[in-house]
Amino acid sequence: MLFREDEVARFEAKAVRENAGWYRWTHDLVEVAGPDAEGFLDWMLVNRIADTPEGRGKYTTMLDERGEIIDDLVAFNRGGGTWWLSTLYGPHAVRWFDAHKEGYDVTYEDITQAWDMYAVQGPNSAKVMEVLLDEPVDGLKRFQIAENRVDDIGVAVDRGGFTGELGYEIYCRREDSIAVAGAIAAAAVQFDAPRLTTLEVYVRSLPMEKGLALRQDYKGLTPYEANLGWSVHLDKDFLGKDALAAVHEAGEKRAFVGLEIGRASYEDIAQKEIIRKRGVPCGYVTQMIYGYTVDRNIGFGVVDAEKCPVGTRVTIGPNDSPAIVVEPKWC
Amino acid sequence: MALLEHVGTHRGVETAFGKIIPEKEAYSYCLRTIAAFSANIFQVMRILNDSWEDRTEAITEIANMMNCAACAGGEDELFQYLNAFYDDWNIPELVKRSAWIGAIWGDYGDEAEDMAGRVIQFTEHRVEKELDTCPWDIVGSEMCNMTTGMFTANFDIAAGGEHGKITNDVQLNMCEARGCGNPHCRVVAERLDHFGLERQGWLDHRGQAHAPVHDTPPERRVKHGQGLRNGQYVQAFGEENPLEWQYRWVAQMGWVWSVSFPLIAIRDMAEDDDEFERILKTVFATAGKNSFIDFFAREGLRNWLEIPREIGDDDPRVMGAYISAVLGCQLVPFEWEAFDGEGVEIRVNQETFTGRFEMAPLDEITLGYEAQWNGACHTLVSPEWSVWIDEDDDDFIITVGRKIDDRAL
Numbered sequence: 001m002l003f004r005e006d007e008v009a010r011f012e013a014k015a016v017r018e019n020a021g022w023y024r025w026t027h028d029l030v031e032v033a034g035p036d037a038e039g040f041l042d043w044m045l046v047n048r049i050a051d052t053p054e055g056r057g058k059y060t061t062m063l064d065e066r067g068e069i070i071d072d073l074v075a076f077n078r079g080g081g082t083w084w085l086s087t088l089y090g091p092h093a094v095r096w097f098d099a100h101k102e103g104y105d106v107t108y109e110d111i112t113q114a115w116d117m118y119a120v121q122g123p124n125s126a127k128v129m130e131v132l133l134d135e136p137v138d139g140l141k142r143f144q145i146a147e148n149r150v151d152d153i154g155v156a157v158d159r160g161g162f163t164g165e166l167g168y169e170i171y172c173r174r175e176d177s178i179a180v181a182g183a184i185a186a187a188a189v190q191f192d193a194p195r196l197t198t199l200e201v202y203v204r205s206l207p208m209e210k211g212l213a214l215r216q217d218y219k220g221l222t223p224y225e226a227n228l229g230w231s232v233h234l235d236k237d238f239l240g241k242d243a244l245a246a247v248h249e250a251g252e253k254r255a256f257v258g259l260e261i262g263r264a265s266y267e268d269i270a271q272k273e274i275i276r277k278r279g280v281p282c283g284y285v286t287q288m289i290y291g292y293t294v295d296r297n298i299g300f301g302v303v304d305a306e307k308c309p310v311g312t313r314v315t316i317g318p319n320d321s322p323a324i325v326v327e328p329k330w331c
Numbered sequence: 332m333a334l335l336e337h338v339g340t341h342r343g344v345e346t347a348f349g350k351i352i353p354e355k356e357a358y359s360y361c362l363r364t365i366a367a368f369s370a371n372i373f374q375v376m377r378i379l380n381d382s383w384e385d386r387t388e389a390i391t392e393i394a395n396m397m398n399c400a401a402c403a404g405g406e407d408e409l410f411q412y413l414n415a416f417y418d419d420w421n422i423p424e425l426v427k428r429s430a431w432i433g434a435i436w437g438d439y440g441d442e443a444e445d446m447a448g449r450v451i452q453f454t455e456h457r458v459e460k461e462l463d464t465c466p467w468d469i470v471g472s473e474m475c476n477m478t479t480g481m482f483t484a485n486f487d488i489a490a491g492g493e494h495g496k497i498t499n500d501v502q503l504n505m506c507e508a509r510g511c512g513n514p515h516c517r518v519v520a521e522r523l524d525h526f527g528l529e530r531q532g533w534l535d536h537r538g539q540a541h542a543p544v545h546d547t548p549p550e551r552r553v554k555h556g557q558g559l560r561n562g563q564y565v566q567a568f569g570e571e572n573p574l575e576w577q578y579r580w581v582a583q584m585g586w587v588w589s590v591s592f593p594l595i596a597i598r599d600m601a602e603d604d605d606e607f608e609r610i611l612k613t614v615f616a617t618a619g620k621n622s623f624i625d626f627f628a629r630e631g632l633r634n635w636l637e638i639p640r641e642i643g644d645d646d647p648r649v650m651g652a653y654i655s656a657v658l659g660c661q662l663v664p665f666e667w668e669a670f671d672g673e674g675v676e677i678r679v680n681q682e683t684f685t686g687r688f689e690m691a692p693l694d695e696i697t698l699g700y701e702a703q704w705n706g707a708c709h710t711l712v713s714p715e716w717s718v719w720i721d722e723d724d725d726d727f728i729i730t731v732g733r734k735i736d737d738r739a740l
Contacts, residue, residue, distance in 0.1 A: 008454075026425050027425065028424065088568070197456060199454060215569065216568060216570075265548075265551060266551075267451070267547040268449075270560075271569070272561045272565045318560055319553075
């Protein structure tokens with residue numbers, strides 16, 4: 001929960017939007033390997049994974065048999081038939097793979113405890129990285145991952161992040177984490193780039209302003225309802241495809257939207273708070289946060305697609321906070 | 332549009348007269364009955380020990396130790412226990428979960444207990460939780476200190492601290508409490524190193540926060556937790572528990588922290604078991620009598636349970652219906668053995684009745700409710716009628732019957 005008057009949070013958000021900031025951003029990592037790894041991932045994930053070049057990654061969702069999202073992740077081709085899946089739900093993914101691996105010669109392991117990850121984000125993040133790393137990274141393309149070094153420590157660096165700004169993610173071994181964090185801090189201070197300490201700023205506020213959602217926002221939706229239809233490849237087979245195609249053909253009943261509330265704060269609005277149109281339930285909030293770049297309380301929601309087009313006036317929660325349905329991206 | 336085939340199916344507790352108490356109402360009532368039981372137990376404690384400091388220290392220490400004991404064992408077991416928790420609740424690495432597991436852990440418990448509010452701040456150095464409601468507000472300030480001190484164990488566990496000692500790096504304070512007259516309950520966890528703080532002792536958990544608090548304005552406060560508002564609780568990282576799960580959790584765990592843990596210390600405050608049980612029965616009997624001293628309380632109960640007018644005031648079925656509503660809302664299965672104008676008999680399994688949380692059975696539930704219901708029966712029905720509980724193999728028989736007791740309490 002963030003508020004307009006939180007000057008620490010505002011400072012951290014502003015740093016990422018206008019300069020750079022860094023923070024520990026360790027995701028769960030599932031390593032997938034084996035002769036059938038590509039085929040297996042192509043079956044498990046909606047995006048076309050098999051043609052991902054070595055050293056590159058792709059964003060994708062993973063569906064259940066009903067064609068509904070159970071995870072969203074980035075799949076990196078680490079070369080040599082090995083893949084890294086960057087997710088917030090590693091143990092869930094492993095269990096899901098256990099249930100669907102039959103017929104595939106594939107291995108997978110949750111390697112989260114072996115790797116830490118730091119994010120450096122903001123328009124000046126490349127400058128921080130240039131000081132930090134042995135090899136330049138300004139040539140990296142989005143979701144491209146490459147080996148590099150921080151002093152004498154081997155790391156992997158990808159161009160990516162969750163703020164909508166230019167940014168990089170640094171993977172290092174757990175035993176090297178403190179040294180790497182120290183090196184990042186030393187490089188960042190040269191550009192007045194702070195370490196972010198307010199979780200909600202980098203998990204929710206900065207991403208939401210740019211329309212970036214978490215799996216918890218998408219869970220249970222189809223990729224089409226979640227505005228992620230671009231990542232779906234119906235011309236290949238994947239788990240949940242038939243159900244997804246059928247639902248898509250019938251037309252999406254729900255819409256993933258943005259919400260703006262008119263009141264100064266949103267303390268009474270939790271996740272899954274009910275959205276009402278003229279007093280009648282028509283959807284739910286997935287999360288709400290204060291956006292310091294746009295200076296307003298913003299949120300994501302799932303609503304009845306037909307009844308609540310953009311521009312619809314609604315109320316949210318137990319105290320009937322007035323809100324308006326908007327596109328789910330603010331800047 | 333064609334007619335429906337039948338009316339909708341809604342979950343609830345059926346009363347003796349066929350009325351359905353809706354699930355949400357039953358859940359709220361369950362909470363409050365456990366809180367009332369706890370309040371009575373704390374009265375017993377205050378009779379046994381007249382020092383706020385002594386008794387608070389005793390119950391806080393034992394509650395902390397018991398909370399630690401939940402994951403007692405070797406390092407591997409603790410690791411597995413924590414990983415299972417992280418997995419269940421999907422607490423990702425990026426939140427520095429070992430440091431703040433207590434904050435996340437506490438939030439779902441609060442919401443399940445309908446202590447409704449919000450995590451206002453969640454940073455690397457500080458977590459602030461504000462509660463607008465607290466069904467346990469009748470228990471007293473010892474409880475506020477105890478629960479806060481109890482939760483330091485969650486921080487200790489995650490930090491790998493020594494069981495039973497405050498070894499974590501956080502100060503945890505309930506700096507406001509609704510039961511003490513504040514508009515909110517407010518629990519703040521602040522890192523010792525960041526704020527330059529000292530480690531706390533058992534009595535130190537009601538201090539003030541060291542950074543400014545956020546005070547939610549009255550118009551944005553909530554009256555109930557997410558479960559009652561929206562049908563489920565959603566944890567910060569999106570994991571959900573339905574109302575049904577929360578209700579069951581409370582029906583088990585509500586007894587553990589609010590009754591079972593403090594009772595360990597409270598029993599030790601008595602000279603012997605006889606003294607403890609004598610005082611316990613006296614307190615519960617008084618509480619029961621006072622429940623229905625007012626005519627409008629009796630009328631209210633009749634209205635709530637929809638007791639037919641042909642069943643008069645001096646009828647054991649009124650009391651039987653009340654007891655069955657308590658049992659039903661507390662998710663205790665029971666069978667009617669008798670339900671007529673001559674008396675009421677209700678059969679419950681002993682282990683279920685006393686062991687709401689199987690690992691921590693409470694004989695005090697039987698002692699307390701027997702005294703409380705007997706006292707209540709004297710004002711709800713009449714002094715001609717009493718309530719007593721007999722053992723019958725593995726069961727208890729709760730009887731509402733006529734009894735003359737020359738030494739009635």
